[in-house]
Amino acid sequence: MVGGGRIGEALIAGLRxxxxxxxxxxxxEAVESRAAELAKxxxxxxTSLDIGCEGADVIVVAVKPGDVPAVVDRIGxxxxxxxxxxxxxxxxxxxxxxxxxxKLSAGSPVVRVMPNTAMLxxxxxxxxxxxxxxxxxxxxQVVRIMESVGAVVVVEESKMDAVTAVSGSGPAYFFLxxxxxxxxxxxxxxxxxxxxxLAAGTAMGAGAMLTAGGDGPADLRAAVCSPGGTTAAAIRxxxxxxxxxxxADAVEASATRSMELARAAQKAEDDxxxx
Ligand SMILES: NC(=O)C1=CN([C@@H]2O[C@H](COP(=O)(O)OP(=O)(O)OC[C@H]3O[C@@H](n4cnc5c(N)ncnc54)[C@H](O)[C@@H]3O)[C@@H](O)[C@H]2O)C=CC1
Ligand SMILES: O=C(O)[C@@H]1CCC=N1
Numbered sequence: 001m002v003g004g005g006r007i008g009e010a011l012i013a014g015l016r017x018x019x020x021x022x023x024x025x026x027x028x029e030a031v032e033s034r035a036a037e038l039a040k041x042x043x044x045x046x047t048s049l050d051i052g053c054e055g056a057d058v059i060v061v062a063v064k065p066g067d068v069p070a071v072v073d074r075i076g077x078x079x080x081x082x083x084x085x086x087x088x089x090x091x092x093x094x095x096x097x098x099x100x101x102x103k104l105s106a107g108s109p110v111v112r113v114m115p116n117t118a119m120l121x122x123x124x125x126x127x128x129x130x131x132x133x134x135x136x137x138x139x140x141q142v143v144r145i146m147e148s149v150g151a152v153v154v155v156e157e158s159k160m161d162a163v164t165a166v167s168g169s170g171p172a173y174f175f176l177x178x179x180x181x182x183x184x185x186x187x188x189x190x191x192x193x194x195x196x197x198l199a200a201g202t203a204m205g206a207g208a209m210l211t212a213g214g215d216g217p218a219d220l221r222a223a224v225c226s227p228g229g230t231t232a233a234a235i236r237x238x239x240x241x242x243x244x245x246x247x248a249d250a251v252e253a254s255a256t257r258s259m260e261l262a263r264a265a266q267k268a269e270d271d272x273x274x275x
Pocket of ligand 1: 002003004005006007008028029030031034062063064065067071091092093114115116117168169
Protein backbone atom coordinates (compact mmCIF):
# COMPACT_ATOMS: atom_id res chain seq x y z
CA MET A 1 0.00 0.00 0.00
CA VAL A 2 1.70 3.17 -1.15
CA GLY A 3 0.04 6.06 0.69
CA GLY A 4 -1.43 5.49 4.11
CA GLY A 5 -3.94 8.34 4.14
CA ARG A 6 -7.67 8.02 4.56
CA ILE A 7 -8.43 5.60 1.75
CA GLY A 8 -5.20 3.64 2.22
CA GLU A 9 -6.14 3.09 5.85
CA ALA A 10 -9.74 2.17 4.92
CA LEU A 11 -8.46 -0.61 2.64
CA ILE A 12 -5.89 -1.84 5.16
CA ALA A 13 -8.52 -1.86 7.93
CA GLY A 14 -11.03 -3.68 5.72
CA LEU A 15 -8.47 -6.26 4.64
CA ARG A 16 -7.41 -6.92 8.22
CA UNK A 17 -11.05 -7.25 9.30
CA UNK A 18 -11.70 -9.73 6.51
CA UNK A 19 -8.86 -11.93 7.76
CA UNK A 20 -5.90 -10.90 5.58
CA UNK A 21 -2.74 -11.78 7.47
CA UNK A 22 -0.75 -8.77 8.72
CA UNK A 23 2.35 -10.27 7.09
CA UNK A 24 0.63 -9.98 3.68
CA UNK A 25 0.36 -6.18 3.92
CA UNK A 26 3.16 -3.63 3.81
CA UNK A 27 2.53 0.11 4.07
CA UNK A 28 4.70 2.78 2.46
CA GLU A 29 3.76 6.20 3.80
CA ALA A 30 5.73 9.43 3.38
CA VAL A 31 4.83 10.90 6.77
CA GLU A 32 6.88 8.92 9.27
CA SER A 33 4.59 9.41 12.27
CA ARG A 34 1.60 8.29 10.20
CA ALA A 35 3.49 5.23 8.93
CA ALA A 36 4.35 4.28 12.52
CA GLU A 37 0.74 4.78 13.61
CA LEU A 38 -0.59 2.47 10.86
CA ALA A 39 2.09 -0.14 11.48
CA LYS A 40 1.19 -0.28 15.16
CA UNK A 41 -2.59 -0.18 14.70
CA UNK A 42 -2.73 -2.97 12.09
CA UNK A 43 0.40 -4.92 13.14
CA UNK A 44 1.86 -4.48 9.65
CA UNK A 45 5.29 -3.65 8.35
CA UNK A 46 6.07 -0.10 7.28
CA THR A 47 8.90 0.38 4.80
CA SER A 48 10.15 2.43 1.84
CA LEU A 49 9.21 2.40 -1.86
CA ASP A 50 12.50 0.80 -2.90
CA ILE A 51 12.24 -2.04 -0.40
CA GLY A 52 8.49 -2.50 -0.16
CA CYS A 53 7.56 -2.83 -3.83
CA GLU A 54 9.95 -5.49 -5.02
CA GLY A 55 8.35 -8.92 -4.96
CA ALA A 56 4.87 -7.61 -4.15
CA ASP A 57 2.01 -9.36 -5.95
CA VAL A 58 -0.10 -6.22 -5.87
CA ILE A 59 1.09 -2.63 -5.39
CA VAL A 60 -1.78 -0.32 -4.46
CA VAL A 61 -1.23 3.37 -5.17
CA ALA A 62 -3.30 5.42 -2.71
CA VAL A 63 -1.72 8.85 -2.98
CA LYS A 64 -3.38 12.04 -4.23
CA PRO A 65 -3.90 12.18 -8.01
CA GLY A 66 -1.20 14.83 -8.49
CA ASP A 67 1.35 12.63 -6.68
CA VAL A 68 0.62 9.50 -8.74
CA PRO A 69 3.08 10.06 -11.65
CA ALA A 70 6.09 10.67 -9.38
CA VAL A 71 5.21 7.79 -7.08
CA VAL A 72 4.65 5.35 -9.97
CA ASP A 73 7.90 6.48 -11.54
CA ARG A 74 9.67 5.36 -8.37
CA ILE A 75 7.68 2.14 -8.22
CA GLY A 76 8.76 1.47 -11.81
CA UNK A 77 12.42 1.92 -10.83
CA UNK A 78 11.97 -0.33 -7.80
CA UNK A 79 10.42 -3.23 -9.73
CA UNK A 80 12.05 -2.91 -13.16
CA UNK A 81 14.68 -5.59 -12.48
CA UNK A 82 12.37 -7.95 -10.64
CA UNK A 83 11.45 -11.29 -12.21
CA UNK A 84 8.26 -11.23 -10.14
CA UNK A 85 5.28 -9.69 -11.93
CA UNK A 86 3.47 -7.07 -9.82
CA UNK A 87 0.01 -5.73 -10.60
CA UNK A 88 -0.08 -1.97 -10.02
CA UNK A 89 -3.49 -0.84 -8.78
CA UNK A 90 -4.40 2.83 -8.71
CA UNK A 91 -7.15 4.12 -6.43
CA UNK A 92 -6.67 7.72 -7.58
CA UNK A 93 -9.59 9.74 -8.89
CA UNK A 94 -9.23 10.81 -12.51
CA UNK A 95 -5.77 9.46 -13.30
CA UNK A 96 -5.96 7.27 -16.44
CA UNK A 97 -4.27 3.87 -16.52
CA UNK A 98 -2.14 5.07 -19.46
CA UNK A 99 -0.37 7.58 -17.18
CA UNK A 100 0.73 4.73 -14.91
CA UNK A 101 1.59 2.41 -17.81
CA UNK A 102 3.90 5.03 -19.29
CA LYS A 103 5.86 5.18 -16.02
CA LEU A 104 6.31 1.41 -15.75
CA SER A 105 8.23 -1.14 -17.85
CA ALA A 106 6.57 -1.89 -21.17
CA GLY A 107 3.59 -4.19 -20.83
CA SER A 108 3.11 -3.80 -17.06
CA PRO A 109 -0.33 -4.80 -15.79
CA VAL A 110 -2.26 -1.88 -14.33
CA VAL A 111 -5.75 -2.02 -12.84
CA ARG A 112 -7.69 1.10 -11.88
CA VAL A 113 -10.13 0.91 -8.99
CA MET A 114 -12.50 3.52 -7.61
CA PRO A 115 -13.25 2.35 -4.07
CA ASN A 116 -15.09 4.12 -1.30
CA THR A 117 -14.47 4.81 2.32
CA ALA A 118 -16.96 2.21 3.58
CA MET A 119 -14.25 -0.43 2.92
CA LEU A 120 -13.25 0.50 6.45
CA UNK A 121 -16.22 -1.47 7.76
CA UNK A 122 -16.21 -4.12 5.01
CA UNK A 123 -19.16 -2.44 3.23
CA UNK A 124 -17.39 -0.62 0.41
CA UNK A 125 -18.43 -0.64 -3.20
CA UNK A 126 -15.79 -0.40 -5.89
CA UNK A 127 -15.56 -0.28 -9.63
CA UNK A 128 -12.56 -1.78 -11.39
CA UNK A 129 -11.24 -1.63 -14.94
CA UNK A 130 -8.24 -3.07 -16.73
CA UNK A 131 -5.44 -1.06 -18.20
CA UNK A 132 -4.11 -1.85 -21.64
CA UNK A 133 -1.77 -4.66 -20.63
CA UNK A 134 -3.69 -6.20 -17.74
CA UNK A 135 -5.11 -9.63 -18.48
CA UNK A 136 -8.34 -11.07 -17.13
CA UNK A 137 -6.47 -12.94 -14.39
CA UNK A 138 -4.94 -9.67 -13.16
CA UNK A 139 -8.37 -8.04 -13.00
CA UNK A 140 -9.81 -11.10 -11.25
CA GLN A 141 -7.08 -11.02 -8.62
CA VAL A 142 -7.80 -7.36 -7.86
CA VAL A 143 -11.57 -7.95 -7.86
CA ARG A 144 -11.08 -10.77 -5.32
CA ILE A 145 -9.12 -8.43 -3.04
CA MET A 146 -11.72 -5.67 -3.31
CA GLU A 147 -14.55 -8.18 -2.74
CA SER A 148 -13.09 -8.93 0.65
CA VAL A 149 -13.94 -5.34 1.67
CA GLY A 150 -17.27 -4.91 -0.16
CA ALA A 151 -19.04 -5.23 -3.49
CA VAL A 152 -17.29 -4.80 -6.85
CA VAL A 153 -18.47 -3.95 -10.35
CA VAL A 154 -16.30 -4.14 -13.46
CA VAL A 155 -16.68 -1.23 -15.89
CA GLU A 156 -15.00 0.27 -18.95
CA GLU A 157 -12.39 2.89 -18.04
CA SER A 158 -14.51 5.57 -19.78
CA LYS A 159 -17.14 5.13 -17.04
CA MET A 160 -14.77 5.82 -14.14
CA ASP A 161 -15.60 9.55 -13.87
CA ALA A 162 -19.27 8.71 -13.43
CA VAL A 163 -18.45 5.97 -10.92
CA THR A 164 -16.31 8.40 -8.93
CA ALA A 165 -19.17 10.89 -8.82
CA VAL A 166 -21.65 8.30 -7.54
CA SER A 167 -19.92 5.80 -5.26
CA GLY A 168 -16.43 7.27 -4.73
CA SER A 169 -17.66 10.67 -3.54
CA GLY A 170 -21.10 9.34 -2.64
CA PRO A 171 -20.58 8.48 1.04
CA ALA A 172 -20.01 12.20 1.64
CA TYR A 173 -23.43 13.04 0.17
CA PHE A 174 -25.10 10.63 2.60
CA PHE A 175 -23.01 11.99 5.48
CA LEU A 176 -24.11 15.52 4.61
CA UNK A 177 -27.72 14.42 4.58
CA UNK A 178 -27.24 12.69 7.95
CA UNK A 179 -25.53 15.80 9.35
CA UNK A 180 -28.44 17.99 8.24
CA UNK A 181 -30.98 15.51 9.65
CA UNK A 182 -29.22 15.39 13.02
CA UNK A 183 -28.96 19.19 13.27
CA UNK A 184 -32.65 19.53 12.37
CA UNK A 185 -33.62 16.85 14.87
CA UNK A 186 -31.77 18.77 17.60
CA UNK A 187 -33.72 21.89 16.57
CA UNK A 188 -36.88 19.82 17.02
CA UNK A 189 -35.87 19.05 20.60
CA UNK A 190 -34.09 15.67 20.39
CA UNK A 191 -30.78 15.13 22.23
CA UNK A 192 -27.90 14.99 19.70
CA UNK A 193 -26.87 11.43 20.56
CA UNK A 194 -30.42 10.17 20.12
CA UNK A 195 -30.76 12.11 16.85
CA UNK A 196 -27.53 10.54 15.55
CA UNK A 197 -28.70 7.04 16.45
CA LEU A 198 -31.98 7.63 14.67
CA ALA A 199 -30.38 9.14 11.54
CA ALA A 200 -27.68 6.47 11.31
CA GLY A 201 -30.15 3.65 11.89
CA THR A 202 -32.44 5.12 9.24
CA ALA A 203 -29.56 5.27 6.74
CA MET A 204 -28.63 1.68 7.55
CA GLY A 205 -32.19 0.40 7.15
CA ALA A 206 -32.83 2.34 3.94
CA GLY A 207 -29.52 1.07 2.55
CA ALA A 208 -30.43 -2.51 3.41
CA MET A 209 -33.81 -2.13 1.65
CA LEU A 210 -32.13 -0.63 -1.42
CA THR A 211 -29.64 -3.46 -1.67
CA ALA A 212 -32.20 -6.22 -0.98
CA GLY A 213 -32.89 -6.44 -4.71
CA GLY A 214 -36.65 -5.81 -4.56
CA ASP A 215 -38.24 -2.45 -5.33
CA GLY A 216 -36.17 0.44 -6.66
CA PRO A 217 -35.73 3.78 -4.85
CA ALA A 218 -38.81 5.48 -6.32
CA ASP A 219 -41.17 2.66 -5.23
CA LEU A 220 -39.54 2.42 -1.81
CA ARG A 221 -39.97 6.17 -1.29
CA ALA A 222 -43.61 6.02 -2.42
CA ALA A 223 -44.28 3.28 0.12
CA VAL A 224 -43.17 5.56 2.98
CA CYS A 225 -45.40 8.41 1.77
CA SER A 226 -48.82 7.73 3.35
CA PRO A 227 -51.48 9.76 1.53
CA GLY A 228 -51.78 13.18 3.13
CA GLY A 229 -49.13 12.19 5.67
CA THR A 230 -45.90 13.50 7.15
CA THR A 231 -43.46 12.13 4.58
CA ALA A 232 -45.36 13.57 1.62
CA ALA A 233 -45.21 16.97 3.35
CA ALA A 234 -41.44 16.60 3.78
CA ILE A 235 -40.79 15.33 0.24
CA ARG A 236 -42.77 18.24 -1.22
CA UNK A 237 -40.42 20.66 0.59
CA UNK A 238 -37.33 18.76 -0.56
CA UNK A 239 -38.49 18.86 -4.18
CA UNK A 240 -39.43 22.57 -3.89
CA UNK A 241 -35.96 23.22 -2.43
CA UNK A 242 -34.36 21.72 -5.51
CA UNK A 243 -33.11 18.54 -3.82
CA UNK A 244 -33.20 16.38 -6.95
CA UNK A 245 -31.50 18.97 -9.16
CA UNK A 246 -28.94 19.76 -6.43
CA UNK A 247 -27.98 16.07 -6.37
CA ALA A 248 -27.78 15.98 -10.18
CA ASP A 249 -25.57 19.11 -10.15
CA ALA A 250 -23.38 17.61 -7.43
CA VAL A 251 -22.85 14.35 -9.32
CA GLU A 252 -22.08 16.30 -12.49
CA ALA A 253 -19.59 18.54 -10.63
CA SER A 254 -17.79 15.51 -9.20
CA ALA A 255 -17.56 13.81 -12.61
CA THR A 256 -16.31 17.05 -14.18
CA ARG A 257 -13.65 17.39 -11.49
CA SER A 258 -12.58 13.80 -12.15
CA MET A 259 -12.14 14.65 -15.85
CA GLU A 260 -10.11 17.75 -14.90
CA LEU A 261 -7.84 15.59 -12.73
CA ALA A 262 -7.39 13.24 -15.70
CA ARG A 263 -6.41 16.14 -17.98
CA ALA A 264 -3.99 17.51 -15.36
CA ALA A 265 -2.32 14.09 -14.98
CA GLN A 266 -2.05 13.73 -18.76
CA LYS A 267 -0.64 17.23 -19.17
CA ALA A 268 1.96 16.70 -16.43
CA GLU A 269 3.08 13.60 -18.24
CA ASP A 270 3.19 15.28 -21.68
CA ASP A 271 5.21 18.20 -20.23
CA UNK A 272 7.66 15.77 -18.64
CA UNK A 273 8.09 13.89 -21.94
CA UNK A 274 8.77 17.18 -23.79
CA UNK A 275 11.52 18.20 -21.28
N1 LIG B 1 -10.80 9.53 0.57
C1 LIG B 1 -11.64 8.80 -0.13
O1 LIG B 1 -12.78 8.52 0.31
C2 LIG B 1 -11.24 8.29 -1.49
C3 LIG B 1 -10.02 8.58 -2.06
N2 LIG B 1 -9.68 8.06 -3.28
C4 LIG B 1 -8.38 8.35 -3.88
O2 LIG B 1 -7.38 7.89 -3.00
C5 LIG B 1 -6.22 8.70 -3.09
C6 LIG B 1 -5.81 9.12 -1.68
O3 LIG B 1 -6.86 9.88 -1.12
P1 LIG B 1 -6.93 10.15 0.45
O4 LIG B 1 -6.57 8.90 1.18
O5 LIG B 1 -8.23 10.78 0.70
O6 LIG B 1 -5.76 11.23 0.61
P2 LIG B 1 -4.79 11.45 1.85
O7 LIG B 1 -4.16 12.79 1.62
O8 LIG B 1 -5.53 11.19 3.12
O9 LIG B 1 -3.69 10.30 1.69
C7 LIG B 1 -2.61 10.34 0.83
C8 LIG B 1 -1.42 9.81 1.58
O10 LIG B 1 -0.36 9.59 0.67
C9 LIG B 1 0.84 9.91 1.34
N3 LIG B 1 1.90 10.12 0.35
C10 LIG B 1 2.09 11.17 -0.48
N4 LIG B 1 3.21 10.99 -1.23
C11 LIG B 1 3.72 9.79 -0.87
C12 LIG B 1 4.86 9.04 -1.27
N5 LIG B 1 5.69 9.50 -2.20
N6 LIG B 1 5.07 7.84 -0.69
C13 LIG B 1 4.24 7.37 0.27
N7 LIG B 1 3.16 8.05 0.70
C14 LIG B 1 2.90 9.22 0.14
C15 LIG B 1 0.49 11.14 2.16
O11 LIG B 1 1.41 11.38 3.20
C16 LIG B 1 -0.90 10.77 2.65
O12 LIG B 1 -0.87 10.12 3.90
C17 LIG B 1 -6.58 9.87 -3.98
O13 LIG B 1 -5.97 9.69 -5.23
C18 LIG B 1 -8.09 9.84 -4.08
O14 LIG B 1 -8.55 10.27 -5.35
C19 LIG B 1 -10.52 7.23 -3.97
C20 LIG B 1 -11.74 6.92 -3.47
C21 LIG B 1 -12.22 7.42 -2.20
O1 LIG C 1 -12.69 13.62 -3.16
C1 LIG C 1 -11.92 12.95 -3.85
O2 LIG C 1 -11.27 13.47 -4.77
C2 LIG C 1 -11.78 11.47 -3.58
C3 LIG C 1 -12.13 10.64 -4.77
C4 LIG C 1 -13.47 10.06 -4.46
C5 LIG C 1 -13.65 10.32 -3.04
N1 LIG C 1 -12.70 11.06 -2.56
